[in-house]
Amino acid sequence: MAAGVATWLPFARAAAVGWLPLAKKTMPKPPVDKKSRSDEILIVNVSGLRFQTWKNTLDRYPDTLLGSSEKEFFYNEDTQEYFFDRDPEMFRHILNFYRTGKLHYPRQECIQAFDEELAFYGIVPDIIGDCCMEEYRDRKKENQERLAEDTEAEMATDVPLPPNSTPRERLWRAFENPHTSTMALVFYYVTGFFIAVSVIANVVETVPCRPPKGSVKDLPCGEKYSVAFFCMDTACVLIFTFEYLMRLFAAPSRCKFMRSVMSVIDVVAIMPYYIGLVMPENEDVSGAFVTLRVFRVFRIFKFSRHSQGLRILGYTLKSCASELGFLLFSLTMAIIIFATVMFYAEKGTKGTNFTSIPASFWYTIVTMTTLGYGDMVPNTIAGKIFGSICSLSGVLVIALPVPVIVSNFSRIYHQNQRADKMRAQQKVRLARIRMAKKGTTNAFLQYKEDGGLQDHDSDSAALCLKNRSSFEHQHHHLLHCLEKTTNHEFTDELTYSEMCMTESVGYRTSRSTSLSSQQVVSSSCCPRRAKRRAIRLANSTVSVSRGSVQELDTLQVLKSSAVPQSRSSLNARTEDLKLNCEQRDYTAAIISIPTPPANTPDESLPPSPAVPGILRNSRSISSFTHETVKISSL
Amino acid sequence: MQSDGQRVDALPDGAPSGPQEGKWQKPRISRKSLMKCCLVKWIISNTAPQGPDSSDGELELSMVRHQPEGLEELQAQTQFTRKELQSLYRGFKNECPSGLVDEETFKTIYSQFFPQGDATTYAHFLFNAFDVDRNGSIRFEDFVIGLSVLLRGSVTEKLRWAFNLYDINKDGYITKEEMLAIMKSIYDMMGRYTSPSVKEDAPFEHVEKFFQKMDRNRDGVVTIEEFIETCQKDESIMSSMQLFENVI
Numbered sequence: 088m089a090a091g092v093a094t095w096l097p098f099a100r101a102a103a104v105g106w107l108p109l110a111k112k113t114m115p116k117p118p119v120d121k122k123s124r125s126d127e128i129l130i131v132n133v134s135g136l137r138f139q140t141w142k143n144t145l146d147r148y149p150d151t152l153l154g155s156s157e158k159e160f161f162y163n164e165d166t167q168e169y170f171f172d173r174d175p176e177m178f179r180h181i182l183n184f185y186r187t188g189k190l191h192y193p194r195q196e197c198i199q200a201f202d203e204e205l206a207f208y209g210i211v212p213d214i215i216g217d218c219c220m221e222e223y224r225d226r227k228k229e230n231q232e233r234l235a236e237d238t239e240a241e242m243a244t245d246v247p248l249p250p251n252s253t254p255r256e257r258l259w260r261a262f263e264n265p266h267t268s269t270m271a272l273v274f275y276y277v278t279g280f281f282i283a284v285s286v287i288a289n290v291v292e293t294v295p296c297r298p299p300k301g302s303v304k305d306l307p308c309g310e311k312y313s314v315a316f317f318c319m320d321t322a323c324v325l326i327f328t329f330e331y332l333m334r335l336f337a338a339p340s341r342c343k344f345m346r347s348v349m350s351v352i353d354v355v356a357i358m359p360y361y362i363g364l365v366m367p368e369n370e371d372v373s374g375a376f377v378t379l380r381v382f383r384v385f386r387i388f389k390f391s392r393h394s395q396g397l398r399i400l401g402y403t404l405k406s407c408a409s410e411l412g413f414l415l416f417s418l419t420m421a422i423i424i425f426a427t428v429m430f431y432a433e434k435g436t437k438g439t440n441f442t443s444i445p446a447s448f449w450y451t452i453v454t455m456t457t458l459g460y461g462d463m464v465p466n467t468i469a470g471k472i473f474g475s476i477c478s479l480s481g482v483l484v485i486a487l488p489v490p491v492i493v494s495n496f497s498r499i500y501h502q503n504q505r506a507d508k509m510r511a512q513q514k515v516r517l518a519r520i521r522m523a524k525k526g527t528t529n530a531f532l533q534y535k536e537d538g539g540l541q542d543h544d545s546d547s548a549a550l551c552l553k554n555r556s557s558f559e560h561q562h563h564h565l566l567h568c569l570e571k572t573t574n575h576e577f578t579d580e581l582t583y584s585e586m587c588m589t590e591s592v593g594y595r596t597s598r599s600t601s602l603s604s605q606q607v608v609s610s611s612c613c614p615r616r617a618k619r620r621a622i623r624l625a626n627s628t629v630s631v632s633r634g635s636v637q638e639l640d641t642l643q644v645l646k647s648s649a650v651p652q653s654r655s656s657l658n659a660r661t662e663d664l665k666l667n668c669e670q671r672d673y674t675a676a677i678i679s680i681p682t683p684p685a686n687t688p689d690e691s692l693p694p695s696p697a698v699p700g701i702l703r704n705s706r707s708i709s710s711f712t713h714e715t716v717k718i719s720s721l
Numbered sequence: 722m723q724s725d726g727q728r729v730d731a732l733p734d735g736a737p738s739g740p741q742e743g744k745w746q747k748p749r750i751s752r753k754s755l756m757k758c759c760l761v762k763w764i765i766s767n768t769a770p771q772g773p774d775s776s777d778g779e780l781e782l783s784m785v786r787h788q789p790e791g792l793e794e795l796q797a798q799t800q801f802t803r804k805e806l807q808s809l810y811r812g813f814k815n816e817c818p819s820g821l822v823d824e825e826t827f828k829t830i831y832s833q834f835f836p837q838g839d840a841t842t843y844a845h846f847l848f849n850a851f852d853v854d855r856n857g858s859i860r861f862e863d864f865v866i867g868l869s870v871l872l873r874g875s876v877t878e879k880l881r882w883a884f885n886l887y888d889i890n891k892d893g894y895i896t897k898e899e900m901l902a903i904m905k906s907i908y909d910m911m912g913r914y915t916s917p918s919v920k921e922d923a924p925f926e927h928v929e930k931f932f933q934k935m936d937r938n939r940d941g942v943v944t945i946e947e948f949i950e951t952c953q954k955d956e957s958i959m960s961s962m963q964l965f966e967n968v969i
Binding site: 094095096097098099100101102103104105106107108109110111113114116117126141143186187 | 804807808811812813815816830831833834847850864867868871872879880882883886887903904907927931948952957958960961962964965967968
C-alpha cells in the first residue's frame with residue numbers, strides 16, 4: 088500500500104465508529120499496539136552524512152529495511168544513531184521515497200549501483216514513479232543486454248571441453264569453433280579454399296576461350312575444357328558433401344540443424360551436381376538442368392560461415408525486416424499509382440512504350456529509384472509532369488526507411504566490436520585472476536614450508552612469519568583447517584603432474600584392493616583434469632569409506648602401528664616412485680590414495696611413504712626436517 | 722491555395738475592398754479580408770495562448786492553499802494533545818500539500834482500504850459527515866475535529882456523529898430511504914465475493930431491523946433522541962464504542 092494509505096488508516100479506523108450502531112454482531116477486539124505512539128526524530132548516519140527524519144516516515148513502509156526492525160542491527164548505541172556504510176548520495180533518493188511515496192531514478196547514477204542500493208534497503212524497483220520509469224527501464228535493458236553479451240562471449244569461446252565428451256560432441260565443437268583445435272582450423276581453411284575455387288570455376292567457365300582448332304566461333308571455356316571443369320566440380324562437391332554429412336552426424340539436434348539456414352544453403356549448393364548426374368542427356372530437361380546450375384552460385388553464401396561481416400549483414404537485414412517490409416509496401420503502392428497514371432497519360436501517344444500498366448511498372452521503378460535508363464520516356468506534357476512528380480516522390484519514399492536500416496546495422500556492428508573487445512579484456516582479466524590465485528597458493532605452500540604449521544616457539548620462525556599480514560595468517564589457517572578436514576594437502580601443479588606420472592608407473596603393479604580406488608587413481612592421472620579429479624576423489628573417499636582414517640603427521644609427533652603384511656608390498660612400490668630427491672620448495676601431493684591396509688609410518692624417512700603416490704617432501708631446512716605423509720585408509 | 726478561393730495578390734491595400742458592382746476589381750489584401758479567411762482564423766486560434774479549460778479545475782485547487790488555525794486554537798477545540806496534533810498535521814500535509822481534501826481524493830483514499838468492494842458511495846457520505854460547512858472540501862480543522870469526536874469524544878458525542886452520518890440531508894430525521902442508502906453503501910463495500918453471498922434484499926432487511934429497534938413511536942423516521950436513547954440501552958453498542966480509542 089502506498090504511503091498515503093498508511094497515513095490515512097487511523098482515520099479510516101476512526102470512521103468505523105459509524106458502523107457500530109448498525110452492527111449485527113459484536114465487533115472484534117482491536118489489535119493491541121505495544122509500541123509507544125509518540126513520534127520521534129531518528130538520526131540516520133550514512134557514511135558521515137546525517138539524515139534526520141521522523142520515525143513515522145520510515146514506518147510507512149514496514150517491509151523495507153528502514154521501516155522494519157531490521158534497522159536495529161545498524162543502531163549505534165554510542166552515538167544513538169543508525170549508521171549505514173553506504174553511498175550517501177543514493178541514500179538521499181531512498182529517503183525521499185519514504186517522504187514522498189515516489190521513487191525517482193537519478194539519471195547520472197549507474198543503474199547497477201542504484202539497483203544494489205535498492206536491494207540493500209529492501210525496496211522493490213517496481214515502485215519507481217512514472218516520471219522516471221521509462222529511463223530506468225531503458226537503461227536496465229541496455230545493461231542486461233550488455234551483460235548477456237559478455238556471458239555469451241565468455242561461454243562461447245575458450246570453454247574447455249567437458250571431460251567425457253563423445254567424439255560426436257567434439258566434432259560438433261570443432262565445426263562451430265574452428266580455432267579450438269588445429270585439425271578444425273585446417274578443415275576450415277580447406278573448405279574455404281574449395282568454396283572459392285568452386286565459385287571461381289563457375290565464373291570462369293562462362294568466359295569465352297579461344298576456339299579449338301578448326302572452329303571459328305568463340306567457345307566458352309567451360310565447353311572447351313569440360314573435363315577439367317567437371318573434375319574440379321566433382322572434387323568440390325565431394326568435399327562439400329563430406330562436410331555436410333559430417334555436420335549432420337555431429338549436430339546435437341539433427342532436425343534443428345537440417346532446418347537451419349546454413350544447412351539449406353549447403354544442400355542447395357550441392358544438389359544440382361547430383362541431379363545433373365542422375366538426369367539423362369535429354370533435350371527437354373536440359374533447359375531445367377541449366378536453371379539448376381544457377382543454384383551453384385549459392386555456394387558463395389557458404390562463405391558466411393567464414394566471414395563475420397557477412398553474418399552481421401544478414402542479421403541486420405533480418406532485424407530490419409519490418410522496416411524493409413514497410414519500404415517494399417510503400418514502394419509497391421507508389422509504383423502502382425504512378426504506373427496507372429503514366430499509362431493513361433501516355434495512352435494517346437502513337438507508338439508509345441507504355442503499352443500496358445505492367446509495362447509502365449518498369450518505367451516507374453526506374454524513375455523512382457532515380458536510375459533513369461531512358462528506354463521508356465513519356466512524350467505528352469501530362470506524362471512528363473507526372474513523371475517528374477514520380478521521380479521526386481521516389482527519392483522521398485526510399486530515403487525514409489534507409490536511416491533506420493543504417494542505424495540498425497551500425498548498432499549491431501558496434502555490438503560485435505564490443506563483443507570482441509570484451510573477449511580480449513576477459514582474457515587479460517582471467518590471466519590476472521589466475522596469477523593472483525597462483526600467488527595465494529604459492530604463499531600458502533611457502534608458509535607451510537616455513538613451518539607455519541608448527542607451534543612457533545622459536546623466534547626465528549616467528550620473525551619470518553611476521554611479514555605476513557593478519558589477513559594472510561587467518562587465510563592460511565583456514566586453508567590449513569581445510570587440509571585437516573579433508574585429510575588432503577595442497578600442492579602445486581608440477582608436483583602433481585609428476586606424481587601422476589609416477590603413479591601410473593607404480594600402479595601397474597599395484598595391488599590395491601578396492602576397485603574404486605584404482606579407478607580413482609588411474610583416472611586422476613591426467614593433469615589437465617586435476618580439478619575434476621580432486622572432486623571425484625573427495626567423493627570417492629567419502630563414499631568408499633570403510634575402516635578408519637589414520638593420519639600420519641610429522642614423525643616427531645605421531646607414531647602409529649604398522650600393518651606388517653602389506654609393508655613389504657608397499658615398500659616395494661615405493662621404490663618405484665620418485666622420492667624427495669629434488670630440493671624443491673613444495674612438493675606436497677593433493678591426493679591421498681586410499682589403501683585398504685593401514686598406513687605404515689616409517690622411522691626412516693625417505694622410503695617411508697607407505698602409500699604410493701603420496702609424497703610430501705620438504706626441503707631440508709636447517710631448523711627442521713619433517714616429512715608429513717598423509718595417508719588415509721578407507 | 723486559399724480556402725475561400727481568393728487570389729492573394731502581392732499588393733497590400735489598407736482600403737477596405739469588396740466586390741463592387743459591374744467591373745471586376747482586383748481583390749486587395751486587407752486585414753479585414755484576411756481575417757475572413759478560414760485558414761487564417763484556424764492558424765490564429767491554434768497559436769493563441771490557450772484559454773482556461775476544464776483541467777484548470779484541479780489547478781485551482783492546488784493553487785488555493787489553506788492554512789489551518791493555530792495549534793492553540795485547535796488544542797482548545799479538540800481533545801488531542803499538542804504532539805498528536807503535530808503528528809496528525811504532518812501526515813495530513815504530506816498527503817494534501819494544499820491543505821484541502823476534495824471529494825474525489827477522499828473517495829480514492831478511502832477506496833484503497835476496501836479493495837474488494839466499492840467504497841465510493843460510503844465515502845461520499847463520510848465526506849459529507851466530515852465536511853461540516855459543506856463547502857466541498859475538508860480542511861484540516863474539519864478533519865481533526867471529526868477525529869477528535871470519534872476517538873476522544875464521549876459516547877453521546879459519538880452517537881451524535883453517527884446520527885449525523887446517517888442523516889444524509891441533515892434535517893434531523895433519518896428516513897427509511899436514507900438508511901437504505903447508507904446500508905446499501907456499506908454492503909457495497911463488501912464486494913461480490915462474500916460468504917454467504919449478499920442477497921439482494923439484505924440491506925432492506927437490515928434497515929427493517931434497524932427501524933424496528935430504533936423507531937419507538939413508529940412514525941417512520943428516527944429522531945436523534947430516539948436514536949441515542951435506544952443505543953444507550955443496547956449493551957453491545959455501548960461496549961463497542963470504546964473500540965477505536967487507541968487508534969492514534
